[in-house]
Amino acid sequence: MLRVAKAHRVLVNAALTNVNLHIGQEILLMELWQEDGLTQTQLADRLSIEPPTLTKMLSRLEKTKLLKKYKDTQDARICRVFLTEKGSACQKSVTDLWLDLDETILANLSSEERLLFRRFLIQIYDNLESAKQSQSSTKNFADN
Amino acid sequence: MLRVAKAHRVLVNAALTNVNLHIGQEILLMELWQEDGLTQTQLADRLSIEPPTLTKMLSRLEKTKLLKKYKDTQDARICRVFLTEKGSACQKSVTDLWLDLDETILANLSSEERLLFRRFLIQIYDNLESAKQSQSSTKNFADN
DNA sequence: CTTATTTACTTAGCCGACTAAACAAATAGT
DNA sequence: ACTATTTGTTTAGTCGGCTAAGTAAATAAG
Numbered sequence: 146m147l148r149v150a151k152a153h154r155v156l157v158n159a160a161l162t163n164v165n166l167h168i169g170q171e172i173l174l175m176e177l178w179q180e181d182g183l184t185q186t187q188l189a190d191r192l193s194i195e196p197p198t199l200t201k202m203l204s205r206l207e208k209t210k211l212l213k214k215y216k217d218t219q220d221a222r223i224c225r226v227f228l229t230e231k232g233s234a235c236q237k238s239v240t241d242l243w244l245d246l247d248e249t250i251l252a253n254l255s256s257e258e259r260l261l262f263r264r265f266l267i268q269i270y271d272n273l274e275s276a277k278q279s280q281s282s283t284k285n286f287a288d289n
Numbered sequence: 290m291l292r293v294a295k296a297h298r299v300l301v302n303a304a305l306t307n308v309n310l311h312i313g314q315e316i317l318l319m320e321l322w323q324e325d326g327l328t329q330t331q332l333a334d335r336l337s338i339e340p341p342t343l344t345k346m347l348s349r350l351e352k353t354k355l356l357k358k359y360k361d362t363q364d365a366r367i368c369r370v371f372l373t374e375k376g377s378a379c380q381k382s383v384t385d386l387w388l389d390l391d392e393t394i395l396a397n398l399s400s401e402e403r404l405l406f407r408r409f410l411i412q413i414y415d416n417l418e419s420a421k422q423s424q425s426s427t428k429n430f431a432d433n
Numbered sequence: 434c435t436t437a438t439t440t441a442c443t444t445a446g447c448c449g450a451c452t453a454a455a456c457a458a459a460t461a462g463t
Numbered sequence: 464a465c466t467a468t469t470t471g472t473t474t475a476g477t478c479g480g481c482t483a484a485g486t487a488a489a490t491a492a493g
Contacts (some may be wrong), residue, residue: 148414156421201479220440221488222487249420272393312449
């Protein structure tokens, strides 16, 4: 599975260089295409990354003028992230690229098989999540 | 699938900190446990990583005294990588950890389902590899 | 009202991954 | 024999990921 993930990563990376993006930046943009003006905390949550990682990514994306950060008017602690025109513009090319890759990945698999594979992935994800839960709870226990 | 890979990574990482290893270092050590004294090129090939990545990893593992590099006596360009006693010693804890995680991942899946899942993964891996092939061949074509 | 705590984000520093470019040693061409 | 090329590794610099520690603003507690 690790090999699959790595091979996938390599292909995504190669495809993204044509759009002048680095790997990881595309899924951040995808969240914004779905909902613009998100808080950094919301973004970090949806991407399952830590806040410091997000800070760096945002500053780089801001440098390439794909997005902008604005302070919230209600709460001065909060920064909201907005797409620029350039950021909105590259949506189609990236989603096309993504759909293409999805199709090559799942070639030679019937729709039943794809569904089954998806079910397995969900099961495994749940297993991992519950393992993480029990792990962190024992850690909290040790803290007392 | 990306979420699964990421969740997996998080758990591996948490487990490895107990053994004082960083993620990625364990699979490098696994290759050496299987065959000691490998060339850096061989190692990079087996890990599917680029030589510069390996150089850094090795220098860090050498700093923590888990392995040593020696120049080949036949060919002065070649460096061969050998485990130290400390490097050999942590084999059991890591493989145990790995087997444990494998079991938690695949919980609630029958052996038939596991086999099927494995088949899917192999199919997808092949798809990715052939896509990479066609991609690099068009690139070579463009170079002429 | 003043202090403590929580919340949102940033900075510093480490690691794995990459590319591009350099370097050194062995081999091939002439 | 001397140059050119290939092969093996390293250096420099970028990016995504993390933790630990810090800052600033909002809220809770006294």
